[in-house]
Structures are given as structure tokens and as C-alpha cells.
Amino acid sequence: MGIGRASKIAAGIIFVVAALGVATPVLLVPLGLAVWVLGEAL
Numbered sequence: 001m002g003i004g005r006a007s008k009i010a011a012g013i014i015f016v017v018a019a020l021g022v023a024t025p026v027l028l029v030p031l032g033l034a035v036w037v038l039g040e041a042l
Helices: 003-023 025-041
Strands: none
Touching: 003 025
């Protein structure tokens, strides 16, 4: 995995965490996985 792809994934995860906050931690698992899959596809 390249640095660019890794940074996209990290940025996506950070955005998801910031958008949802700590009130919905259960949703971070499938959303984090979705971001990872999207990063792999790009």
C-alpha cells in the first residue's frame, strides 16, 4: 500500500470520527471498513 493511499484512508477515518463524534462508536467499525475498501479501489 502506497503512502498516498494510506493517507487517504487515514484522512477518511479521521473525517468519519470527527463527523460522528464519540456518541456512535459502533458505526465507526463498518464505516472504517468502507473507507478502507474505497481506499483500496482508488
